[in-house]
Amino acid sequence: MEINSENVANNEQISEVVVVIVPTQAQGHLNQLLQFACLVSSFGLSVYYIGLANCNYQVRIRANALNPSDIAKIHFHDLPNGRGGKIPSVWDTCMLLQEPIASFIRDMSSKSRRVVVVHDYLMSYNVQVVSSLPNTESYVFSCISAFSSCSLKMLDIQLEDQELLKKLPSLEGILTDEFRDLLASQHRYKDIRSGDIHNTSKVIDGKYLDLLAQAEFNLNKKQWAIGPILPTKLDHRNNxxxxxxxxxxxxxxxxxxxxxxxxxxxxxxxxxxxxxxxxxxxxxxxxxxxxxxxxxxxxxxxxxxxxxxxxxxxxxxxxxxxxxxxxxxxxxxxxxxxxxxxxxxxxxxxxxxxxxxxxxxxxxxxxxxxxxxxxxxxxxxxxxxxxxxxxxxxxxxxxxxxxxxxxxxxxxxxxxxxxxxxxxVRCSTEKGGASRMELDSFIAHITR
Incomplete structure (x- = not known):
């Protein structure tokens, strides 16, 4: 989705809204949420991106598709890497960063009319402080397809072609026991969120986005499918x-x-x-x-x-x-x-x-x-x-x-x-397209 200056709004109300991005500390998640941060920033919002110092550095130098001037607008908040500078495992970071993240969100809450926390599902434990702050709300950013999300949430996927259904890969072996335990540990915090943002398009995933929206665990939770958030015009640099x-x-x-x-x-x-x-x-x-x-x-x-x-x-x-x-x-x-x-x-x-x-x-x-x-x-x-x-x-x-x-x-x-x-898919991100309309809806909602 293209970032351009038309998005920037000289709106006093918007300047009072701060967006805090909290990604899982793994490249695929870091990258998607940095793309999202740049997209939100293009609307004139102040955006903070929280991560381990090493991971923040990594995502910046690997951000090939993003314009350096767009990345420069993001406020990176570095968390200490760990004892002796040692980087914790991805799974540890999903459970051990609650205190510094909560401290940062509280600080933002004391200075802003509204704080909007956008986080990976796997960081739900770390952002639970949002439920205790009256001017703070959170949204889960989904880094997977709606089809896969339906599968992992055990929703009943109806495929019209029965032969196709037979080919559907089993869920056996897709996750380690450690990862299942991690998912379970985040599950109890799922209700603190106000809604979900999906990095997919209705052109790709429409049927399954509808299925997610109708699921019992999503009742009263808003849904936006704003993808792809990747810039659609890319420069081929010297390489x-x-x-x-x-x-x-x-x-x-x-x-x-x-x-x-x-x-x-x-x-x-x-x-x-x-x-x-x-x-x-x-x-x-x-x-x-x-x-x-x-x-x-x-x-x-x-x-x-x-x-x-x-x-x-x-x-x-x-x-x-x-x-x-x-x-x-x-x-x-x-x-x-x-x-x-x-x-x-x-x-x-x-x-x-x-x-x-x-x-x-x-x-x-x-x-x-x-x-x-x-x-x-x-x-x-x-x-x-x-x-x-x-x-x-x-x-x-x-x-x-x-x-x-x-x-x-x-x-x-x-x-x-x-x-x-x-x-x-590219057309869906342009003015009047489904994904662009969903993005505009999300920005209007958080700056209401």
């Missing part, structure tokens, strides 16, 4: 990726990235490398291990490729071992496909620019996101069925999926469908 991509034909490059929390075995990396080489399709592969607690200290595990691989594919593919500007790569005219773990951040970025996905989900909401893209929206192909998640994905399987997506009539049809959906 080795773009120097290479600018020389490639349209729709010819497969972009491969599995997010910041996925680690592959050495054996699986080898199979992926062999499959890509045998497919003879152009590719950019972001080859990096999962983020650790502190992404800026210590040695990361170096992922090893088959001997001579990079030399053999140098005219066909590019291996990137550092952080890559994913939104801009996906928006580049030479990109024709995206092999992804199907985190919602990646899905919404790909959908927005009309790039089809080779879906390889790993855990959590990803299997259902992959199903939404491949089976329901029909803008992708599955690499590995969820029921086979414990199995090694062979080079031949990878080769076949890559060829089908990038160099077949079926792939061309999928790509055409993805581009049409992308156009519809």
């Amino acid at each position: 080795i990726c773009f120097e290479w991509m600018n020389k490639q034909p349209p729709n010819s490059v497969l972009y491969i990235s599995f997010g910041t929390t996925t680690s592959f075995s050495d054996r699986q990396i080898k199979e992926l490398a062999v499959g890509l080489e045998q497919s003879k399709q152009k590719f950019i592969w972001v080859l990096r291990d999962a983020d650790r607690g502190d992404s800026f200290t210590g040695e990361a595990r170096r992922l090893e490729l088959p001997k001579g691989f990079e030399e053999r594919v140098k005219n066909v593919g590019l291996v990137v071992r550092g952080w890559a500007p994913q939104p801009e790569i996906l928006a580049h005219s030479s990109t024709g496909g995206f092999m992804s773990h199907c985190g919602w951040n990646s899905c919404i970025e790909s959908i927005t620019v009309g790039v089809p996905i080779a879906a390889w989900p790993m855990y959590a909401d990803q299997p259902r996101n992959g199903f939404l893209l491949t089976e329901m929206l029909k803008i992708g192909l599955i690499v590995r069925e969820w029921e086979k998640r414990e199995e090694l994905v062979s080079a031949s399987t990878i080769e076949n999926v890559v060829r089908k997506l990038m160099a077949s009539d079926e792939g061309d049809v999928i790509r055409k469908r993805a581009k049409e959906l992308g156009e519809a």
Whole structure:
């Protein structure tokens, strides 16, 4: 969704409203909520973004798609990283930051007519102070698709096609016991919120947004679907990726990235490398291990490729071992496909620019996101069925999926469908579009 100066309102009432953003301390959540912070700030509101000092630094330097001048308007409030500067685990931060966050919100409450706290569901425990402050209200920002949200909340998903229902990935194995306990610990604070904000569009998720709105636990809670919140006009900055991509034909490059929390075995990396080489399709592969607690200290595990691989594919593919500007790569005219773990951040970025996905989900909401893209929206192909998640994905399987997506009539049809959906989604964020109207409604509500 585009941020522009027309949003800025010289309204005395608005200046009295302060928005406090409280993300879960993991890259996919940090990123979405920073995009949201910039969008809200463009309406002239004062926006504070709370996080561990390390995570605030990380999200700023990785914010490729956002304009630095928009980020500069956000007030970052750094919390101490921990004892001795050690970064706590994501799960610890969901339960150990209550005191400093509550102190900050109370301080804002004493200085403002209204404080609007927008937080991840997983940070509900940390923001419970809002229920004791009369001029403070909170809203949960949903970082997953409405379809996946319905699934995880065990709502009855009705699919007209019974054969399709049989293909629906099971929920077995999607969450660890630790994560289930974390969700349960947040559940008791769900009623402190006044409503929910969804980073999705009615164009993508309309039926399931309606299902969520009608759910018993959402009665009397307002709902807004304002996505995609990603800027729709992206600049291709100086980067080795773009120097290479600018020389490639349209729709010819497969972009491969599995997010910041996925680690592959050495054996699986080898199979992926062999499959890509045998497919003879152009590719950019972001080859990096999962983020650790502190992404800026210590040695990361170096992922090893088959001997001579990079030399053999140098005219066909590019291996990137550092952080890559994913939104801009996906928006580049030479990109024709995206092999992804199907985190919602990646899905919404790909959908927005009309790039089809080779879906390889790993855990959590990803299997259902992959199903939404491949089976329901029909803008992708599955690499590995969820029921086979414990199995090694062979080079031949990878080769076949890559060829089908990038160099077949079926792939061309999928790509055409993805581009049409992308156009519809982008239109929904423009003036008069469904997502833009929902955003305007949310801003009007919090500045009432």
